Amino acid sequence: xxxxxxxxxxxxxxxxxxxxxxxxxxxxxxxxxxxxxxxxxxxxxxxxxxxxxxxxxxxxxxxxxxxxxxxxxxxxxxxxxxxxxxxxxxxxxxxxxxxxxxxxxxxxxxxxxxxxxxxxxxxxxxxxxxxxxxxxxxxxxxxxxxxxxxxxxxxxxxxxxxxxxxxxxxxxxxxxxxxxxxxxxxxxxxxxxxxxxxxxxxxxxxxxxxxxxxxxxxxxxxxxxxxxxxxxxxxxxxxxxxxxxxxxxxxxxxxxxxxxxxxxxxxxxxxxxxxxxxxxxxxxxxxxxxxxxxxxxxxxxxxxxxxxxxxxxxxxxxxxxxxxxxxxxxxxxxxxxxxxxxxx
Numbered sequence: 001x002x003x004x005x006x007x008x009x010x011x012x013x014x015x016x017x018x019x020x021x022x023x024x025x026x027x028x029x030x031x032x033x034x035x036x037x038x039x040x041x042x043x044x045x046x047x048x049x050x051x052x053x054x055x056x057x058x059x060x061x062x063x064x065x066x067x068x069x070x071x072x073x074x075x076x077x078x079x080x081x082x083x084x085x086x087x088x089x090x091x092x093x094x095x096x097x098x099x100x101x102x103x104x105x106x107x108x109x110x111x112x113x114x115x116x117x118x119x120x121x122x123x124x125x126x127x128x129x130x131x132x133x134x135x136x137x138x139x140x141x142x143x144x145x146x147x148x149x150x151x152x153x154x155x156x157x158x159x160x161x162x163x164x165x166x167x168x169x170x171x172x173x174x175x176x177x178x179x180x181x182x183x184x185x186x187x188x189x190x191x192x193x194x195x196x197x198x199x200x201x202x203x204x205x206x207x208x209x210x211x212x213x214x215x216x217x218x219x220x221x222x223x224x225x226x227x228x229x230x231x232x233x234x235x236x237x238x239x240x241x242x243x244x245x246x247x248x249x250x251x252x253x254x255x256x257x258x259x260x261x262x263x264x265x266x267x268x269x270x271x272x273x274x275x276x277x278x279x280x281x282x283x284x285x286x287x288x289x290x291x292x293x294x295x296x297x298x299x300x301x302x303x304x305x306x307x308x309x310x311x312x313x314x315x316x317x318x319x320x321x322x323x324x325x326x327x328x329x330x331x332x333x334x335x336x337x338x339x340x341x342x343x344x
Contacts (some may be wrong), residue, residue: 008064012246013239017062018278020247022260025051025082026071027252031098031134033123037206037261038071039196045231045252048078052085052271054250059089069096070253082303088132090117096160099146100139101259107146111153119158119186120147125173129166147181157183163214164191164204171214178237190330195263197316202326208333215306215334236293241311244287248278258287264320287311290321297323303339309333 009213012019026045027038042332046054058066073079074097075239086093095110099120102110120143123133127140140240150157159178163171178185189211193199205211214220240247244258244266251257254269256277266284267277290311292299298309301323308331313324328339 004140005166009242009246010206012062013242014278015062016245018058018246018248019063020065020067021053021063022067022069022128022247022249023054024069024071024250024252024260025073025076025079028075029070029072029098029135030075030100031072031139033121033134034192035162035224037131037192037201039194039198041071042213043253044077046080046269051082052255053256054269054274055082055086055089055198057090059091059268061275061278064092065094066091067096071257072101073097074106079281083109083115084172088111097146098134099119099143099144101137102146102148102149107149107153107155108144111155115155117156117158118150119160120150120183122159122161122177122327123164125169125177126167126170129170133164133166135237137258143215144181147183150184151234157181159183159185159187160188162188162191163210165206166204168206168210171220178284187214188212189220189221192313192326208329211330211333212336216332236299238289238292240290240292240295243311244284251275254282258284259312262315264312264315274343287320294321295323297341302317302336302337303331303335306334307339 025237026040028249029041068083073095076082081201083093088277093113093115094117095115096119122130122143124130130140131137146161147157152309158173160180161171161174186219187204190203191201196202209238237293243262247259249257250269251262256264256266256269256274258266264283264287266281269277307327309327311320313326314320314322317324317326323339323341325341329339332342
């Protein structure tokens with residue numbers, strides 16, 4: 001994060017502004033990816049006018065960054081109507097897509113709307129592996145064609161690479177492919193449970209040896225955090241995560257959560273205004289009161305400076321204030337040191 005963005009984020013935190021909102025417009029999808037965290041495909045999606053009202057409420061609350069996603073967001077026939085309204089409200093818009101439905105006309109519209117970035121999912125540099133993950137023959141070719149069309153029109157593209165066991169060592173090749181396509185690269189090295197808590201998909205996670213390579217590559221994960229004790233008074237008073245403080249997630253059905261990976265329901269925009277949920281949700285107020293001091297196990301862990309502890313994962317694993325075993329495993333892979341929860 002740049003210094004300026006860091007300062008803006010700190011101000012948003014002080015003022016309680018939801019500066020970053022992820023809005024899923026549908027959970028329908030034309031692919032059936034083997035690792036997908038979504039469990040419900042159909043439902044009463046927010047209509048265009050409902051989405052428009054929510055966008056106005058977000059703007060009034062000070063939201064700056066808006067991520068539009070799905071499911072496959074291109075399945076919303078009114079997507080560009082929504083985007084036009086969002087642009088009139090001056091949101092910085094990113095779009096997440098699998099790319100398979102991005103024909104030339106859709107790309108032209110994205111370019112005309114000055115979308116800040118399009119994130120395109122890619123699972124391997126090998127077509128047969130990518131298509132096996134999506135369970136859609138030809139999806140690799142369609143995705144590649146979309147990326148080339150986007151970059152040819154000057155739209156910034158980020159290749160979002162979810163790494164899994166089927167292509168455990170492919171991240172170097174996918175990163176190279178992204179550079180050849182004129183796109184940036186973002187690696188997500190962890191498969192997480194489905195939103196209903198089903199952890200069966202965790203079997204797709206890569207072996208520890210690959211995690212160890214990844215988590216020791218500063219180009220992929222950034223430098224280590226300063227090694228200061230989490231038990232220090234200043235650290236104990238810090239927030240465990242920005243979710244629900246400066247960011248939140250809204251589902252296609254209007255449910256509001258602290259984060260897309262944190263299924264603690266805060267309210268529904270069909271029943272209350274977004275501002276009322278953001279300011280008054282009892283569940284959100286309880287979460288906002290949590291500090292590192294309340295994390296009974298994690299606050300004393302010596303691996304805190306390499307741990308990406310996610311409260312959403314901890315919540316899905318059964319204890320919002322407890323450790324996430326999945327994050328403990330990643331910290332172990334990165335350091336070779338075994339966190340206390342893994343010794344149990």
